[in-house]
Amino acid sequence: MSRTDPETTGLEHMLCFDLYAANHAFGRMYKPLLEPLGLTYPQYLVMVTLWAAAPLSVGDIGQRLALESNTLTPLLKRLEAMGLVQRTRDSADERRVSVDLTDTGRAREAQAAHVPGCAAEATGLSLDELQALHQQLRKLRSGLKRV
Amino acid sequence: MSRTDPETTGLEHMLCFDLYAANHAFGRMYKPLLEPLGLTYPQYLVMVTLWAAAPLSVGDIGQRLALESNTLTPLLKRLEAMGLVQRTRDSADERRVSVDLTDTGRAREAQAAHVPGCAAEATGLSLDELQALHQQLRKLRSGLKRV
DNA sequence: TGCGACTAGATCGTGCGCGATATAATTCTC
């Protein structure tokens, strides 16, 4: 397929602008919700991951969020300094670092319970629209994986 | 509308993960395309903006990309150091800085002509799907503006 | 004319993202 016609390239520009801006707008929208919890947006995503399935290795978390150790290591150390998680070398495989929630970290989940609802509300989209967008983005991401 | 039911909050989690991951995946996909041009993804977005409507003030660019001077000033200085743009104080209003393309900067547009098509191709989505996603994201962003 | 409010950019500090590289533990292979 030829993708060099003006229509496509224009649309592609729009799309990359939109995705870029939408992601940042999402982050900004979350900020006031997360501030009381003392978490940044990426830190929150890591905590959500851990609330769902702790303990996880650094690599496990990275795989779920498409992040690498060079991003996660400092972030996890900050979470550890806050007393929310604990990092311990896996005794079975000393290369691995197991990340688990502390009691304080687990307790944060209840304090964050209202966040997803508020965020969904703030998008101004209906359930159907959220679902559609979810599908589109999953498809986009799975397409991009090929590259 | 109550947005505290598990279904919505779960979906909202998925959405914020997807948007986060899709944006990064987009950036990673662009990287090899932009490397020959010597541009990062945000730098490319600024150049696209300028190719469309140079000269623009720092604020104009910021408005189009939802970025502020604290992000743009260093980025534009790097583009200037590369010889792609020129920053000059607006003589009519000395508070403003007018950013214009140099001949080198203008010439980069032709060298980047293949990028949008390649990117659209890499998404693996059809034209209709790209269009739908574009609409969804625009709606999301306009909804988020209320916050 | 002069003072206060406002605006456009710049600067600073912190926290991601990520390519490149380093280190240490494990596994593979002969």
Place this chain on the structure above:
DNA sequence: GAGAATTATATCGCGCACGATCTAGTCGCA
């Protein structure tokens, strides 16, 4: 079972993002 290849995490450097703050230029209004 010793050395090579692989794997998991850490470190380093650079470039965004963005809140907070600063400076300088402009405007409003008596």
